[in-house]
Amino acid sequence: MHKKIMSLVLVIILTLSCIVLASAEKPMPTSLERPESLTVRDNGGILEVRWTNPKSIVQIANDANDRTFEYYANLVYVFDWKKNDGNWNIGLTRNDPNFNDEIHGYFTEWVPNGDVDGIRVQDCFFTTWHFDPNDDGEFDLKNNTYYFRLRYVLESGYDEFETIYSPYSDVFAIGKNANTAKITKLDAPKDLKVEVKKDNNNRPYFQLNWTIPESIVEANKHIPVYHKIDFKVGDGPWLKDTESWEWMPSAPSSLLMSSDTFDPVEKNLVDKVVIEENVYYFRIIFEAEPTTSNYIRSDFSNIASTKVESYSNASNWAKSELDKADDYGLIPSSLKGADMTKPITREEFAELAVKLYEKTTGKTIEPASPNPFTDTTNPEILKAYKVGITAGTSATTFSPKVLISREQLATMLSRGIRAMVPDADFSIDGAPTFNDEKDIAAYALEHVKFMSKNGIIQGSNGNFMPKAITQTQIAQGYAQATREQAIAMGVRSYEKFK
16 A cells, blocks of 8 residues: 555656646746847838847747747837937837827837848838828928837736836938938859759759858848849850849849759740750849939859869870860760779760760760660660670670770770771771780770771880789789770870761
8 A cells, every 4th residue: 555655646746747847938038139230211202121130039039939938928129210309209019008009000010020031130111101190191301300219028918027128229310411321332242152953853953052241241231132143054145134134033032142042944044954965154143222223233243053074183194185075075974073094984985985976977876775785774885885886795784884994995996986987997007016915805906006006095115005914913903994095085086087
C-alpha cells in the first residue's frame, strides 16, 4: 500500500512539473527601442511614410503575434502629427478608452502588418481625409508644413501588465521651409553571380545573387529602392534595348533584395533555355522613384554569365590550342572547365571526335540504332560508332571509362579524318620514323605515320611513346593520351581538313 501511494505521489509530481514546464512562457519586455529613419514624401497628393523597425522590435512583434509572451499582447505603431505651429494631434491605440476610429484609426496599426521587407523597412501612407474626413483634396505643401513623429506601444488587456511606450522617433517635417534631404544618386549592385538550377520538372532557371552597397541600404530607408534584371542570349541584344523599363523583370513588391530567381521562359522572353547550346548573360540595376522627379537608376552591375571556362588547368604548350578549340566549338560540354592535363577516356574522346566531325563536315550524325552496347547509352558514343571513328571493346561493351594510349588516340582520330574527308591523300610516303616504332601496334602504325606526316601528332626526342610496355611504365601511366593532347590534335585536324 505504501508503495502504491508513493507511486501515485510521484506521478502527480511529474504531471505538475510537465504543466509548469509547458506553461513557462516568455517574459514581457520592459522597454522598447524607438523607430528609426522616419521619412515622409509626397506622391501626387498622398504622403508616403517610411521607417525602419529595429531588430528587437521585429522580434517583439513576432513574439506577440505568435502568442509566446506570458500575457496576450499587441505591439502597434502610433503616429502623432501637427500642421504648422499647431498642437500635436496625439495618436491613440484601439485599447485606449478615448480612441475614436475616425480621428485616430488611420494613425495606428499592428507592427507585423504592412509591407515589411528583409531590411526591416515598413511603409504606410496618409491622405488629406485621414486628417479631415471632409477634405478629399491634396496637401498644400507650398503653404503648409506637416510634422510627424512615431512610437511603438506594447499593450495587453491584462490588468497585471502596464502598457509600455517606446521613445518617439525623430520628428520629420514636409512642406513649406522643410529642409528635406533628397536622394539623387544610386550606387550599382556589386558582385553579381549566376547559378543554373532546375525545377521539379527538370527545367532550368537562374538563381541570381549580388551584394547591396551600404549606400543603397541607407537610401532605401527614405525611398523604395528595388532591382531590375537585364538579360540576353549569346550575341543577341540586351532586353533593355528591346523593351521599355517598366516591362523589365523587377523585384516583387518593389522590395530591396540581394537575390532573385529568373525564368525567361516563364516571362515569355524565350521559348526554351538550352544551357548546352547557349550562353546567358545577366546584369542588375537599382531603381527608385522619388515621386518629385524622374526615376533614379544606378549603373549596371558587373555582367554574369552561364559561360563555363574552357578549362581549369593546362600545360603551357597546350593553352593556345585549347583556346582555339574553344573558339572553334570543339570542346565537348563534358570537358568544359575540366583539368586538361588528366588522361582522356574513351567516352570523352568519342564526344570530342563527334564534335570535330560535325564541325568539319557541317553534318549531324544520327546515333547508331539499335544500341549494341550494354554499358553506355551516350548518344555521342553511338554517333562515333556509327561512322566508324570508334569500335567496341567487345560485341556488347564500349568501356567508356577506360583510358586510351597515344597509339589508340592516333588511330581513332585517323579513322575520324577518313570518315570526314574520304577523298584526302592518306599516303604515308615521307612520314618520319620513330626510334620506338617497333613498340607501335601493327593496327596503329599506318595511322600514326599518317598523323605524324600531316603534323597532327608529334613525338618527343625521336620517340612516339605509343603505349606502356613495362610494368613500371604501366604503373607510371606512361604514354596515356591526355585531354589536352587529344584536343590539340583535334584542332590541328580541323585546321588542315575543314
